[in-house]
Amino acid sequence: MARSQRVTLRDVADRLGLSANTVSRALTGKDQVSESTRALIVAEAKRLGYVPNSHARSLVSGRTMVIGLVITNPSNTFYAALISAVERQCRAAGYSVLLLVTEDSDENEERAVQQLLRFGVDGVLGVATQSRSDVWDGLIEANIPVVQISRDIPGRGLDFVGIDVESAIADAVVRVARPGVRRIWLLEEDLRVSTVAARIAGFRRALDELGIAHEHSLVLKVPTRRTSGASLPWRPDDAYALAANLITPDNHPDLMITANDYFALGVYRAVRECGLAVPDDVRVLGYGDHPFAAYLQPALTTIRLPADEAGTAAVDLLLRRIAEPDRPRTSTRLPAELIERRSTG
Amino acid sequence: MARSQRVTLRDVADRLGLSANTVSRALTGKDQVSESTRALIVAEAKRLGYVPNSHARSLVSGRTMVIGLVITNPSNTFYAALISAVERQCRAAGYSVLLLVTEDSDENEERAVQQLLRFGVDGVLGVATQSRSDVWDGLIEANIPVVQISRDIPGRGLDFVGIDVESAIADAVVRVARPGVRRIWLLEEDLRVSTVAARIAGFRRALDELGIAHEHSLVLKVPTRRTSGASLPWRPDDAYALAANLITPDNHPDLMITANDYFALGVYRAVRECGLAVPDDVRVLGYGDHPFAAYLQPALTTIRLPADEAGTAAVDLLLRRIAEPDRPRTSTRLPAELIERRSTG
DNA sequence: GCTGTTCACATGAACGTTAATGAGAGAGGA
DNA sequence: TCCTCTCTCATTAACGTTCATGTGAACAGC
Numbered sequence: 229m230a231r232s233q234r235v236t237l238r239d240v241a242d243r244l245g246l247s248a249n250t251v252s253r254a255l256t257g258k259d260q261v262s263e264s265t266r267a268l269i270v271a272e273a274k275r276l277g278y279v280p281n282s283h284a285r286s287l288v289s290g291r292t293m294v295i296g297l298v299i300t301n302p303s304n305t306f307y308a309a310l311i312s313a314v315e316r317q318c319r320a321a322g323y324s325v326l327l328l329v330t331e332d333s334d335e336n337e338e339r340a341v342q343q344l345l346r347f348g349v350d351g352v353l354g355v356a357t358q359s360r361s362d363v364w365d366g367l368i369e370a371n372i373p374v375v376q377i378s379r380d381i382p383g384r385g386l387d388f389v390g391i392d393v394e395s396a397i398a399d400a401v402v403r404v405a406r407p408g409v410r411r412i413w414l415l416e417e418d419l420r421v422s423t424v425a426a427r428i429a430g431f432r433r434a435l436d437e438l439g440i441a442h443e444h445s446l447v448l449k450v451p452t453r454r455t456s457g458a459s460l461p462w463r464p465d466d467a468y469a470l471a472a473n474l475i476t477p478d479n480h481p482d483l484m485i486t487a488n489d490y491f492a493l494g495v496y497r498a499v500r501e502c503g504l505a506v507p508d509d510v511r512v513l514g515y516g517d518h519p520f521a522a523y524l525q526p527a528l529t530t531i532r533l534p535a536d537e538a539g540t541a542a543v544d545l546l547l548r549r550i551a552e553p554d555r556p557r558t559s560t561r562l563p564a565e566l567i568e569r570r571s572t573g
Numbered sequence: 574m575a576r577s578q579r580v581t582l583r584d585v586a587d588r589l590g591l592s593a594n595t596v597s598r599a600l601t602g603k604d605q606v607s608e609s610t611r612a613l614i615v616a617e618a619k620r621l622g623y624v625p626n627s628h629a630r631s632l633v634s635g636r637t638m639v640i641g642l643v644i645t646n647p648s649n650t651f652y653a654a655l656i657s658a659v660e661r662q663c664r665a666a667g668y669s670v671l672l673l674v675t676e677d678s679d680e681n682e683e684r685a686v687q688q689l690l691r692f693g694v695d696g697v698l699g700v701a702t703q704s705r706s707d708v709w710d711g712l713i714e715a716n717i718p719v720v721q722i723s724r725d726i727p728g729r730g731l732d733f734v735g736i737d738v739e740s741a742i743a744d745a746v747v748r749v750a751r752p753g754v755r756r757i758w759l760l761e762e763d764l765r766v767s768t769v770a771a772r773i774a775g776f777r778r779a780l781d782e783l784g785i786a787h788e789h790s791l792v793l794k795v796p797t798r799r800t801s802g803a804s805l806p807w808r809p810d811d812a813y814a815l816a817a818n819l820i821t822p823d824n825h826p827d828l829m830i831t832a833n834d835y836f837a838l839g840v841y842r843a844v845r846e847c848g849l850a851v852p853d854d855v856r857v858l859g860y861g862d863h864p865f866a867a868y869l870q871p872a873l874t875t876i877r878l879p880a881d882e883a884g885t886a887a888v889d890l891l892l893r894r895i896a897e898p899d900r901p902r903t904s905t906r907l908p909a910e911l912i913e914r915r916s917t918g
Numbered sequence: 919g920c921t922g923t924t925c926a927c928a929t930g931a932a933c934g935t936t937a938a939t940g941a942g943a944g945a946g947g948a
Numbered sequence: 949t950c951c952t953c954t955c956t957c958a959t960t961a962a963c964g965t966t967c968a969t970g971t972g973a974a975c976a977g978c
Contacts, residue, residue, distance in 0.1 A: 234693075234715065236934055247958050252936065262956060277714075282691040283628040283637070284934035288963045292628070297672075301657065308653040312646065315674045319681070324688055327642075327672040329660045336664070343669055346627040348579075369622075370579065464868055493868035520865040523809055523838035581964055592928050597966065607926060629964035632933045922977085929970070940959070947952085 235278045243272055255280070286348065294324045295546065296344040298354035300332045304462070305518055306535050307355070310377065313539025314353060321547055323350070332419070334359045341366050348372075351546045356381050358421050373549040375542050379422050380559075387549055388559040389542040393423055396531050396564035397430030397485070397515075402437050404513055404529060404572040405483055411444045413481035415467060415491050418449040427487060427515070446481070448474065450491060462487075467494030476502055480510055483572070489514040489521050492528055492571075507573040517567055526570035534562050580623045588617055600625070631693065639669045640891060641689040643699035645677045649807070650863055651880050652700070655722065658884025659698060666892055668695070677764065679704045686711050693717075696891045701726050703766045718894040720887050724767050725904075732894055733904040734887040738768055741876050741909035742775030742830070742860075747782050749858055749874060749917040750828055756789045758826035760812060760836050763794040772832060772860070791826070793819065795836060807832075812839030821847055825855055828917070834859040834866050837873055837916075852918040862912055871915035879907050 237248040237255075244251075246265070254261045254269040255278075261269075286292040297314055299307050315325050326349060328340035337357045344352055345366055351373040356364065361381050367374050368384060375387040401412065414431045417424055428447055435445055450466045467486065475481075475498050484499075486492040492514040499510045506512050506526055514521055514530035521528040545558055582593040582600075589596075591610070599606045599614040600623075606614075631637040642659055644652050660670050671694060673685035682702045689697055690711055696718040701709065706726050712719050713729060720732040746757065759776045761769055773792055780790055795811050812831065820826075820843050829844075831837040837859040844855045851857050851871055859866055859875035866873040890903055 238934080249936075249959080250957055260956065265956085277711075279687070279690040279711075279715075281632070281693065281934050283632045283693065285936075287626070287628045287632060287934080288936045294671075302647065302660070303650075303653045303657045305648075305650075305653075308648045308650075311656075311672070312648045312674065315647070315672060316676075319674070319684075324692075325672045326639075327656070327660060327670045329657065329664070331661075339664075342624070345624045347669075348626065348628065366622075370624075462864075464864055490864055493865055497868060518865075519807075519809055519835055520838055520863075523842060525870055583964080593964085594929080594966075595927060605926065610926080626964050630966075632964080633966045924975080932967080937962080945954080
């Protein structure tokens with residue numbers, strides 16, 4: 229079975245005894261075409277099932293109507309919501325999304341940038357791996373607008389949309405720490421990225437504001453298990469393993485902050501299993517407000533991240549940057565909202 | 574600042590006094606180029622920062638090295654895992670992924686197909702909305718291979734990779750229903766798609782196998798709230814609202830099956846709030862094995878879906894179909910595994 | 919010395935579209 | 949009547965590749 233020949237502009241033109249150019253102008257809505265022939269062309273194009281060839285179009289126009297979305301891991305709830313929002317906003321603006329996943333490896337990130345260059349996308353939204361700062365330079369040199377999301381590579385003059393993680397954590401901890409709370413632990417991801425650093429900074433800021441000596445605090449890092457092949461989000465099991473090892477009736481935090489709600493699940497279990505209770509003995513503050521957080525027992529106090537807004541804002545910013553390449557750099561940090569529930573008393 | 578001119582084959586060729594064609598052959602690894610000049614060309618291309626233009630390439634070759642992935646909702650955990658797996662497998666094979674989201678609307682689905690035709694992608698992986706059966710015909714007519722995932726549009730001769738939902742539910746219910754279980758309810762999504770139908774069919778099959786009269790059973794549909802703008806997965810709240818209305822100490826199922834684990838969260842709360850207990854009064858069987866399922870109290874018995882395998886298998890199938898367009902149609906239904914935990918006693 | 923073969927490259931055309939320029943017809947004004 | 953202007957369309961040339969074909973040189977065999 230031969231590959232069915234695709235209908236081209238010329239096919240439509242030949243049928244009507246017109247030139248391909250006229251058909252092009254008619255279908256792209258330019259003037260210099262009489263309304264009567266335009267109607268004829270539109271009808272015939274529809275009848276023949278004409279579909280424009282985007283490659284030919286972007287070859288000559290230099291625009292692709294595609295933006296690249298570089299994400300570390302779509303299984304992560306936050307990034308999943310981000311993808312949804314980005315895709316929706318792009319779709320609304322007539323753009324398509326090329327999805328590249330890096331799995332937090334800079335080899336993949338480099339390949340992703342290469343792909344984006346080959347495609348000549350009109351713009352890029354990216355969550356940087358941040359292990360190297362020069363990976364995105366290829367795009368910058370090619371004058372392809374880049375908006376960084378969530379993680380910022382400084383010094384490159386790139387637009388940025390993220391969340392004010394440090395303030396979110398700092399304010400939440402201060403708000404949630406009742407009198408008597410002295411020992412505060414932070415259960416973190418073991419990643420060298422700015423969001424982790426920001427949470428730690430917020431944590432320290434809260435300690436200072438509360439007048440708690442840093443000796444009473446502890447930052448624990450849950451090992452990031454890299455099982456290539458399986459697409460895993462954060463793993464409660466790993467958090468549980470670590471927490472179960474450290475938490476005893478004699479040695480436990482008054483308040484445990486977790487880098488995400490999944491870790492909080494592990495903490496809940498660890499606390500329970502050594503005979504302690506949330507929130508009476510250990511208060512727990514999650515991060516991310518995953519759908520299950522409100523349904524745990526006790527319901528988990530957590531920080532709601534505006535993933536939708538961030539995605540939408542990032543697309544808007546990128547489109548504006550595409551329209552005006554020379555506008556000044558923008559850096560936005562959206563506030564995150566503390567959702568107080570029973571796990572913090 | 575003028576848009577920096579991109580380096581082309583001709584640029585590299587001119588530098589070396591060669592023809593563009595020779596440079597092309599050298600870089601794409603074809604023979605008819607001496608190894609010495611090839612080395613020269615490769616070095617010069619690298620030095621100039623040459624990046625091939627994929628549009629020009631696919632314009633003439635007819636291949637794009639892009640596959641389209643049409644998904645209803647990336648925020649849904651199952652689809653998120655699917656996206657990860659698909660992207661990884663495509664990346665390994667040198668393909669890029671164009672992501673189109675339909676939000677279960679056929680208007681969007683139609684637009685997605687249109688986009689894919691414009692791009693002339695080499696193949697498509699899609700989760701169909703199933704509200705109309707002709708939406709994908711454009712791709713079929715253009716001889717673009719399509720592999721349907723999870724939901725099947727019959728009669729179109731398309732390859733299919735999915736999960737044997739009916740058997741999974743039927744076997745799980747039979748296995749989980751202890752003596753004394755008479756009244757079994759199923760809490761379903763209100764969507765007209767084949768997976769919902771398959772779960773209902775599996776449910777009925779289990780009733781028959783257990784010898785339970787269908788009068789004792791009930792299929793409830795949680796209204797699908799379409800909040801455009803927010804990218805929501807299944808909502809525990811909606812399941813709770815429905816379950817709380819129907820479950821009373823006098824009128825409750827012995828076993829509640831939920832279409833996903835999020836609904837199970839709502840059921841847990843509804844059961845608890847009317848003074849009943851899981852699993853003593855109401856056993857609960859979830860679906861999807863979300864990461865939190867093992868950490869609920871009691872831990873949720875649920876069905877683990879092989880999202881990774883499904884994604885990988887779908888890509889493999891698509892690539893094989895691209896290589897051999899005339900091979901016979903394949904339809905695969907992967908088994909899903911029951912994970913027994915405490916919520917079923 | 920002639921023909922034939924192989925190797926390494928060049929040349930020209932094509933892919934389907936858009937942009938720049940040209941050209942003919944009709945209208946309007948002097 | 950002629951000139952100019954406008955409107956509508958055609959013609960031609962790109963865009964950056966790849967594919968089919970052409971070509972000259974070197975070399976072998978007779």
